[in-house]
Amino acid sequence: MSSPPAPCTRSWSISEDSLKRYVQFASESCIQELLSASDPNRVGSSNDGWKVLALDNGVEISKRRSGSFHIFRSRWLLRSVSPQQFITVANAIDAAKQWDPDLVEARYIKELEENLSIIRLRFGESSKPLFRNREFIVYERRETMDDGTLVVAVASLPKEIAAGLQPKQNNSIRGLLLQSGWVVEKLEDDSCMVTYVVQLDPAGWLPKCFVNRLNTKLVMIIENLRKLAQAGVPSPKPRTIPISPPPWPYTFNYPLEGLKEREMGSPDDDDHPRKQAYRHQTHNRYKLKMLLLVILTNLLTSLLIELNRVHELTTTTNQVSEPLMKTLLNDDFTLGVMSNELKLAIGPHKLPLGYSPRMGSDVLYPPVGAGCLRFQDELSQYMTYDVGGECPVDDVFAQRLMLKGCEPLPLHRCHPKSPANYVEPTRVPDSLWATPPDTSIIWDPYTCKSYQCLIDRKNMPGYFDCKDCFDLQGREKTRWLFDNGRLDYGIDQVLGMKPHGTIRIGLDIGGRTGTFAARMRERNITIITSSMNLDGPFNSFIASRGLILIHVSVSQRLPFFENTIDIVHSMHVLGNWIPDAMLEFTLYDIYRVLRPGGLFWLDHFFCLGSQLNQAYVPMLERTGFKKLRWNAGMKLDRGINKNEWYFSALLEKPRI
Numbered sequence: 001m002s003s004p005p006a007p008c009t010r011s012w013s014i015s016e017d018s019l020k021r022y023v024q025f026a027s028e029s030c031i032q033e034l035l036s037a038s039d040p041n042r043v044g045s046s047n048d049g050w051k052v053l054a055l056d057n058g059v060e061i062s063k064r065r066s067g068s069f070h071i072f073r074s075r076w077l078l079r080s081v082s083p084q085q086f087i088t089v090a091n092a093i094d095a096a097k098q099w100d101p102d103l104v105e106a107r108y109i110k111e112l113e114e115n116l117s118i119i120r121l122r123f124g125e126s127s128k129p130l131f132r133n134r135e136f137i138v139y140e141r142r143e144t145m146d147d148g149t150l151v152v153a154v155a156s157l158p159k160e161i162a163a164g165l166q167p168k169q170n171n172s173i174r175g176l177l178l179q180s181g182w183v184v185e186k187l188e189d190d191s192c193m194v195t196y197v198v199q200l201d202p203a204g205w206l207p208k209c210f211v212n213r214l215n216t217k218l219v220m221i222i223e224n225l226r227k228l229a230q231a232g233v234p235s236p237k238p239r240t241i242p243i244s245p246p247p248w249p250y251t252f253n254y255p256l257e258g259l260k261e262r263e264m265g266s267p268d269d270d271d272h273p274r275k276q277a278y279r280h281q282t283h284n285r286y287k288l289k290m291l292l293l294v295i296l297t298n299l300l301t302s303l304l305i306e307l308n309r310v311h312e313l314t315t316t317t318n319q320v321s322e323p324l325m326k327t328l329l330n331d332d333f334t335l336g337v338m339s340n341e342l343k344l345a346i347g348p349h350k351l352p353l354g355y356s357p358r359m360g361s362d363v364l365y366p367p368v369g370a371g372c373l374r375f376q377d378e379l380s381q382y383m384t385y386d387v388g389g390e391c392p393v394d395d396v397f398a399q400r401l402m403l404k405g406c407e408p409l410p411l412h413r414c415h416p417k418s419p420a421n422y423v424e425p426t427r428v429p430d431s432l433w434a435t436p437p438d439t440s441i442i443w444d445p446y447t448c449k450s451y452q453c454l455i456d457r458k459n460m461p462g463y464f465d466c467k468d469c470f471d472l473q474g475r476e477k478t479r480w481l482f483d484n485g486r487l488d489y490g491i492d493q494v495l496g497m498k499p500h501g502t503i504r505i506g507l508d509i510g511g512r513t514g515t516f517a518a519r520m521r522e523r524n525i526t527i528i529t530s531s532m533n534l535d536g537p538f539n540s541f542i543a544s545r546g547l548i549l550i551h552v553s554v555s556q557r558l559p560f561f562e563n564t565i566d567i568v569h570s571m572h573v574l575g576n577w578i579p580d581a582m583l584e585f586t587l588y589d590i591y592r593v594l595r596p597g598g599l600f601w602l603d604h605f606f607c608l609g610s611q612l613n614q615a616y617v618p619m620l621e622r623t624g625f626k627k628l629r630w631n632a633g634m635k636l637d638r639g640i641n642k643n644e645w646y647f648s649a650l651l652e653k654p655r656i
Contacts, residue, residue: 014161014164016110016112019110019112019118019161019165020112020113020116022161023112023116023118023139023141024116024141026139026155027116027139027141027153027155030141030153030155030179030181031141031143031151031153031181033179033197034151034153034181034182034183034195034197035145035149035151035183037050037073037183037195037197038075038183038185038193038195049064049065050062050063050064050073051063051064059074059075059076060073060074060075060076061073061074065354065355070199071178071179071197071198071199072197072198072199073195073196073197074194074195074196075193075194075195075196076193076194077187077191077192077193077194078191078192078193078194079189079191080189080190080191081190081191081192082186082190082191082192083148083149083150083184083185083186083192084150086184086192086194087150087152087182087184103121103122103123104122104123104124105120105121105122106119106120106121106122107119107120108120109137109165109166110165112139115141115142115143116139116140116141117139117140118137118138118139118140118157118165119137119138119139119140120135120136120137120166121135121136121138122134122135122136122169122172123135133171133172133173134172134173134174134175135168135169135172135173135174135175136156136174136175136176136177137156137157137162137165137166137174138154138155138156138157138177139154139155139157140152140153140154141153141154147185147186148185148186149183149184149185149186150182150183150184151181151182151183151184152181152182153180153181154177154180154181155177155178155179155180156175156176156177156178159174162174175200175201176200176201177198177199177200177201178199178200178201179197179198179199180197180198180199180200181196181197182194182195182196182197183195183197339380339383339384341383341384341385341387341413342379342380342383342410345366345368345383345410345411345412346366346368346410348363348364348365348366349363349364349366350362350363350364351363351364366410366411367408368406368408368409368410369402369405369406369407369408369409371401371404371405371406371407372401372405372406372409372410374404374405375401375404375406378397378400378401378406379401379406379410381397382394382397382398382401382409382410383410383412385412385413385414386414387413387414388413388414388415389414389415390414390415390416390417391412391414391415391416391417393417393442393444393445395444395445395533396445396533399532399533399534402532402552402553403532403553405555407552407553407555407556408556416442417442417444418442419439419440419441419442420439421439422439422440423437423439423440425440425544425546426544426546428521428546429521429522429546431544431545431546432518432521432522432545432546432547433472433473433477433518433545434472434544434545435451435455435470435472436451436540436541436544436545438450438451440540440544441537441540443537445533446533446535446536446537447535448535448536451470451541454470454536455470455471457470458471458474466512466513466534466536466538469512469513469515470513470536470541472513472515476513476515479515479516479519480515480516480519481519485631486631486633486648487604487631487632487633487646487647487648488648489601489603489629489648489650491519491520491523494599494601494650495523495525497599497628497650498597498599502566502597503525503566503567503599504525504526504566505525505526505527505528505564505565505566505567506520506525506526506527506528506565506566506567506568506569507527507528507529507530507558507560507565507567507568507569507593508527508528508529508530508568508569508570508571509530509554509568509569509570509573509574509590510530510531510532510554510570510571510572510573510574511527511529511530511531511542511569511571512531512538512571513531513538513541513542513545514529514531514541514542514545514547514549516529516569516571517529517542517545517547517548518545518547521546521547525566525567526548527547527548527567527569528548528549528550529542529547529548529549529550530549530550530551530552530554531549531551532551532553533551539551554573554574554578554586555578555582555586557589558589558590558592558593560593561593562592562593563592563593563594563595563596564593564595565593565594565595565598566594566595566598566599567594567598567599567600567601568590568593568594568598568599568600568601569601569603570601570602570603571603571604572603572604572606574586574602574605575605575606575607576606576607576608576611576616577606580615580619583619584619584622584623587619587620587623588623591623591624591625591653594653595653596653596654596655596656597652597653597655598652598653599628599650599651599652599653600625600649600650600651600652600653601649601650601651602647602648602649602650602651603648604646604647604648605646605647605648605649606635606644606645606646607644607645607647608643608644608645609634609643609644609645610643612632612645612647616647620649620651624653624654625651625652625653625654626651626652626653626654627649627650627651627652628650628651628652629648629649629650630647630648630649630650631647631648631649632645632646632647632648633645633646633647634646
């Protein structure tokens with residue numbers, strides 16, 4: 001009888017450079033957690049969350065709940081043992097096999113840098129239940145602090161990445177080392193204070209209470225380590241690694257140790273040396289999920305793009321390597337000078353019901369844009385108001401922050417000013433082509449103080465964004481109604497490229513006053529319009545027409561799920577004023593939200609002739625769109641010598 005097929009396991013094949021960036025990013029917050037757990041100013045504090053379980057023979061054992069499992073911490077003093085001597089013993093793979101005979105295999109998979117490695121630990125069928133047929137694929141990061149403190153952080157790689165590096169054996173269960181690691185502090189008399197933190201999820205079927213009970217045994221490895229360190233156990237023989245190992249900053253051999261110290265017998269078993277020198281791992285996988293919601297940043301975006309094997313960007317924009325809150329608490333921001341309202345707005349906040357499996361965390365970090373880190377004074381000014389009172393009319397100031405990258409802005413706890421003598425809006429469909437009354441908005445932020453002033457801008461000298469688009473009886477009235485076979489595409493001709501009724505919902509990026517959405521509304525198609533208020537109430541005007549709007553900049557990640565949108569349109573907004581790297585991210589994000597077969601209508605993209613074929617055509621090809629229509633034409637209003645061009649394109653997201 002044939003055996004059943006092995007379950008399908010999703011795996012990601014990523015480059016070594018991307019793997020290195022991920023490990024560096026994910027391990028950073030783990031190191032901070034380890035240092036926090038070992039901070040003498042916090043250890044023993046009544047509000048640090050740790051509950052002391054035992055204090056015997058100079059060894060403190062404590063625990064703290066984190067999600068479904070407990071984190072366990074041990075602290076003890078090693079006299080006449082230097083940090084290097086202890087780490088040599090604690091991180092010896094060969095010694096780990098002596099501490100725990102259940103360990104079948106402990107080997108290095110990759111050496112990413114001098115202090116970054118990937119390791120595999122495997123346990124056999126005769127192991128105790130917590131480790132029986134378990135294997136762990138982890139990264140390890142080793143750092144030496146300025147004061148000589150040694151930190152070793154270890155955590156399981158995400159299962160998709162681990163599967164790509166090392167396929168799981170059919171009969172094995174891949175467990176997770178969560179928040180784990182060593183902190184070894186150097187003392188004056190050549191002694192050291194050791195803090196050991198460990199949290200384990202063995203995966204498979206095991207009651208959580210059983211796992212937590214066995215975890216308490218894991219921390220008892222310390223007695224064996226203390227004996228071995230004080231006895232001066234010689235360094236283990238050199239390890240065998242698939243690639244040539246770089247020299248360590250100190251004698252390191254690996255934490256393939258105590259990944260499994262689970263002793264399951266009576267308390268008398270605690271002295272048995274089968275405790276494998278724990279493998280410190282930090283659950284940055286869950287931490288990372290939380291930070292993804294908070295931040296920022298090009299690093300994770302580029303990594304996700306590569307993990308999905310769409311394209312490996314070659315830009316240098318993935319520079320953000322620290323979580324938002326770490327930066328807020330340390331470098332760019334100084335908490336001492338923040339207002340209480342700003343501190344409250346940017347969190348973090350403990351979840352009232354504790355750990356959430358969906359979030360992978362027990363705290364919530366309010367989303368705040370990366371650019372906010374660089375403009376502390378402006379952000380503090382933005383957060384200055386009377387709680388529960390009327391908000392300052394600071395629309396221009398707030399939008400300037402958004403355009404600098406401080407997007408999304410922190411939440412407010414005040415009421416926006418309401419217009420006096422407000423009247424009910426015009427009913428649809430009449431509202432689509434009606435100018436709203438002046439009493440429908442607050443005019444304080446704008447140069448013009450009436451809609452008639454905005455309409456008359458078309459006759460005024462100087463530059464205004466969307467100079468004539470508030471005049472709904474002028475050029476707006478005929479936009480997209482006709483197709484000239486060149487740069488100007490007609491809506492009906494574009495919709496005719498798809499079966500009738502299959503274009504239902506879409507997005508207009510930088511849709512000015514919403515005329516594209518109005519035209520689509522007439523054809524029973526719902527378009528969401530993104531727009532900024534550049535010296536004009538564009539968002540309010542769109543809403544007055546009975547259309548849906550979002551107030552976001554072009555650099556913001558589109559707030560839609562992948563493969564959901566039928567059509568995305570953009571006119572004039574996307575162009576060569578956007579840095580190439582940011583533009584490419586935007587194009588990939590448009591690709592992300594479009595459904596297979598969805599249309600991207602790029603309308604009058606402005607660039608120089610030298611940029612057209614050298615930069616933008618290759619960029620669109622890399623993104624993966626299929627060309628349905630393409631037209632280019634020279635912009636002549638400033639003279640032919642300027643070599644300025646427009647191109648319009650109708651692109652399709654391919655069906656796989």
